[in-house]
Amino acid sequence: MLLKRRLAPLMLERTQPILNIERRAFMKQTLSLGALALLTGCDSIEDNTPVDRILKAMSNWNDKAQGAIFDPNKLALTYEQKDVVDPFRFNAFYGEDEVVVVAEADYKLELSGMIADKASWTLAQLRELPQQSQITRHICVEGWSLIGKWGGPSFGDFLRKVGADTTAKYVGFKCADEYFTSLDMATALHPQTTMALTFNDKTIEPRNGFPFKIRVPTKLGFKNPKHVMEIFVTNDYPGGYWENQGYNWFSGA
């Protein structure tokens, strides 16, 4: 039921607007999808170029190089309240009729791996932490982007509070819908990376990730896990749902 998996959502005829946006970002020295396209020659691809060849070209510009360029303090662009799209678009590896509805009463965020205090967290406890919010652009590799406002605890502050080993390489996420993904530690600690309990100042809707989504404005949409059930810290590469099917793991936006 849930695993109505879509095939290769990289729709070439729809990538052009994103490449334009990102090309401008590239000129400002940020790491971007456009940078990938330029550096790999991927923007000269045509509609009939086989997807596997594109992905192979993209992975030549590899995770290690991207990680070395990533500036942990460089902020993603922020926008104005008037730019916020509410309700926000839904996307997942299944249809909207199959959205996972997590019950607040039973919810507990589990912590595992290289974390000193592995006690679980209720939603009420997460709401008591200091909250931050930003208006940023979410960019989906399928060829759309929209601006939203996500708010909640700073993920970096949370990781430090629970005694995560911040010298570890990865932070992994397991979600209620069996989705999974992972971040490099520098991105997990980035000041804008947020445990988004709210969207546009209201409790985030189930379809957009209730109880929360890790909002990572420096990454493409698929690296922003919704319905997070477990967070773990590790030095073993955890991969991810789309990453394991060939999407570039670093995927900076």
Ligand SMILES: Nc1nc2c(c(=O)[nH]1)N[C@H]1C(S)=C(S)[C@@H](COP(=O)(O)O)O[C@H]1N2
């Ligand atoms: N748990 C979970 N998180 C997920 C996904 C998913 O299928 N399941 N899809 C990812 C993708 S590809 C995108 S673009 C965004 C969509 O978030 P939205 O529904 O709030 O627009 O969630 C990301 N996080």
Ligand SMILES: [Mo]
């Ligand atoms: Mo996406």
